[in-house]
Amino acid sequence: MAEDEMGRRDFVEKLGVGSLAAVAAGGLAAEAPKQEWKPTTDRKLRVGIVGYGVCSFGAQFGFQDHPNVEIVAVSDLIPARREGLMKACRCEKSYESLELLVKDPKIEAVFTATDAPSHARHSMLVLNSGKHSMTAVPAVWGSVEDAEKLAETVQKTGLKYMMAETSCFHDDCYAMRQIYKAGGFGRLVYSEGEYYHYVSAPIDSYKGWRIGTPPLWYPTHSTAYYIGVTGKRYTSVSCVGFKSDKQWYKPGANKYDNPFADEVALFQTSEGGASRMGMWHTVFSKISETGRVFGEKGWMDGMNYRGSMRPLPDLKRPQLPPGVPAGGHGGSHGQLMHEFVMAILEDRQPMIDVYESLAMTVPGIIAHQSALKDGESLKIPQFDRAKA
Ligand SMILES: NC(=O)c1ccc[n+]([C@@H]2O[C@H](COP(=O)([O-])OP(=O)(O)OC[C@H]3O[C@@H](n4cnc5c(N)ncnc54)[C@H](O)[C@@H]3O)[C@@H](O)[C@H]2O)c1
Numbered sequence: 001m002a003e004d005e006m007g008r009r010d011f012v013e014k015l016g017v018g019s020l021a022a023v024a025a026g027g028l029a030a031e032a033p034k035q036e037w038k039p040t041t042d043r044k045l046r047v048g049i050v051g052y053g054v055c056s057f058g059a060q061f062g063f064q065d066h067p068n069v070e071i072v073a074v075s076d077l078i079p080a081r082r083e084g085l086m087k088a089c090r091c092e093k094s095y096e097s098l099e100l101l102v103k104d105p106k107i108e109a110v111f112t113a114t115d116a117p118s119h120a121r122h123s124m125l126v127l128n129s130g131k132h133s134m135t136a137v138p139a140v141w142g143s144v145e146d147a148e149k150l151a152e153t154v155q156k157t158g159l160k161y162m163m164a165e166t167s168c169f170h171d172d173c174y175a176m177r178q179i180y181k182a183g184g185f186g187r188l189v190y191s192e193g194e195y196y197h198y199v200s201a202p203i204d205s206y207k208g209w210r211i212g213t214p215p216l217w218y219p220t221h222s223t224a225y226y227i228g229v230t231g232k233r234y235t236s237v238s239c240v241g242f243k244s245d246k247q248w249y250k251p252g253a254n255k256y257d258n259p260f261a262d263e264v265a266l267f268q269t270s271e272g273g274a275s276r277m278g279m280w281h282t283v284f285s286k287i288s289e290t291g292r293v294f295g296e297k298g299w300m301d302g303m304n305y306r307g308s309m310r311p312l313p314d315l316k317r318p319q320l321p322p323g324v325p326a327g328g329h330g331g332s333h334g335q336l337m338h339e340f341v342m343a344i345l346e347d348r349q350p351m352i353d354v355y356e357s358l359a360m361t362v363p364g365i366i367a368h369q370s371a372l373k374d375g376e377s378l379k380i381p382q383f384d385r386a387k388a
Contacts, residue, residue: 037319041345044070046106048131050098050122051113052076052085054204057136058113059088061164061337062324068341075101098122102129109160109344111337112136115206116218120146123161124153132160134340137220139163139357142256142365144381147358151383154354162340162350163357167193167224167289169332169339172303175315176229176293184309185295188230188269192276193222193291199261199281202248212254215241215263215279216371219364220357222277225291227360228352232270234363234380239265241371244282258368265367267380279364289329358383 047069049058058076063069073093076082082094095101098112102125109132112122120140126133140146154161167173179185195218202211216239227233241260243249249259264278280286293300298307305312320326320334327333336352343350352360363380370378 037321039067039321040342041068043345044068045341045344046070046072046108048073048075048101048104048107048110049085049089049091049113050075050101050110051115051136052081052088053113053115053206055113056084056088058085058111060113060327061111061333062327063111063337063341064089064091065324066337066341067321067323068345072107073101073104098125102126102131107131109134109340111164111340115209116213117141117207117209120150124150127153127157127159127161130157130159132340132344134162134164134337137163137165138218138361138364139220139354140361140365142214142217142368144362144365147362147365147381147383151354151358160340160344160350161354161357162336162343163220163352163354163360164333164336164340165220165224165228165352165357165360166329166332166336167221167291168228168352169317169335170289170330171317172300173224173228173291174317174335175303175305176225176300178313178315179298179300179305179307179309180229180293180295182309182313184298184305184307184312185293185300186297187271187273188226188232188275188293188295189273190275191226191229191269191273191291191293193225194278194280194288195219195221196280196283196286196288198283198285198287208255212248212256212258214256214258214368215260215281216265216277216364216367217256218279219265219277219367220360221289222279222291223275223360223363225293226267226269226275226277227356229293230269230271231356233359233382233384234267234275235270236268236377236379237265237363237367237370238375238377239263239367239370240375241368242280242282260368260371263367263371265364265370267363267367277364277367355383355385 242262244261261281267275
């Protein structure tokens with residue numbers, strides 16, 4: 001039997017889904033047979049939610065539907081959005097800003113779905129106010145200094161911090177992580193990740209932050225397909241940028257002085273491999289967030305594992321409490337929220353803690369610097385527990 005065929009049969013048997021057609025169609029195991037969710041506590045975490053912008057992200061993760069959560073208050077600077085968020089979260093209390101919300105002593109944890117340039121500042125404000133922090137991606141915006149300050153703040157306060165990177169809970173990326181941990185890939189020789197987001201006209205955003213952004217300042221949907229799988233690190237990078245003809249990339253036309261609409265980076269990894277990660281705005285009409293991994297003992301593309309491991313570990317994402325929707329971005333929203341809530345209630349580190357968050361974010365900042373220097377190879381600063 002060809003190895004490919006063996007791998008496919010084992011994979012199907014392991015998942016208990018007897019349909020090769022389903023494998024061929026891809027996306028298998030995303031919603032395989034479910035066990036009943038059992039509560040481990042009846043305590044309710046008291047949460048504040050901030051940010052209801054273009055993506056209405058504050059309400060997208062299902063905090064308002066979790067049996068262990070009480071939404072104490074919400075906020076957005078813009079009154080109509082604030083009201084929209086109150087309605088979506090079924091919450092009667094609101095504040096005019098995050099800065100006022102963090103003063104509420106009842107709130108224990110805050111989800112900030114504000115504009116990306118404010119994430120580091122907002123996360124640190126939340127932590128310094130004595131509250132746990134979950135932020136939308138990316139962790140920091142183009143600043144290695146902010147990354148250092150954020151890591152220090154998490155360490156100093158001892159509170160939980162998590163970045164809601166959606167690719168980490170895509171069914172395939174999550175399964176890759178389980179197989180990697182169990183040894184089914186060996187060391188990764190090579191990995192790749194893509195975030196395609198075609199933009200034909202500038203997307204509206206708070207203070208125009210999305211106009212002309214350096215592509216790999218927003219790297220985490222791609223880098224999750226190495227860092228989120230292995231927990232290993234990038235050590236150096238060489239990156240190539242593509243100059244768009246669009247008006248908002250012309251000299252002086254954006255606040256970042258950025259000429260590139262697309263960037264492709266080649267990273268060296270701490271386990272001796274290579275990793276190609278990109279972010280594209282120009283590829284016509286393409287929008288997707290995907291990746292794949294290739295190791296000494298196996299490789300994986302989508303939900304199809306080809307390798308030497310028999311049997312495979314449990315690949316299913318955790319069961320969500322009843323009433324919590326899986327949500328968008330491949331059913332990752334509910335998982336991310338649940339992971340953050342349970343990490344606090346169980347007093348453990350969340351899966352995407354500050355070190356993993358920075359390991360997914362900072363390499364993109366350095367990659368952009370490399371692209372501005374015609375692909376010069378640059379070292380990547382490390383933010384790790386041992387060092388902290
Ligand atoms: N797949 C993903 O993970 C994914 C997808 C979409 C968006 N996002 C992230 O979600 C975030 C929100 O995206 P968006 O497009 O809705 O952004 P946006 O710029 O449209 O909205 C940001 C909102 O934050 C509010 N805000 C800013 N500062 C505030 C403060 N101090 N107090 C209260 N409210 C404040 C603004 O009023 C605005 O309504 C972004 O960081 C983005 O990167 C992630």
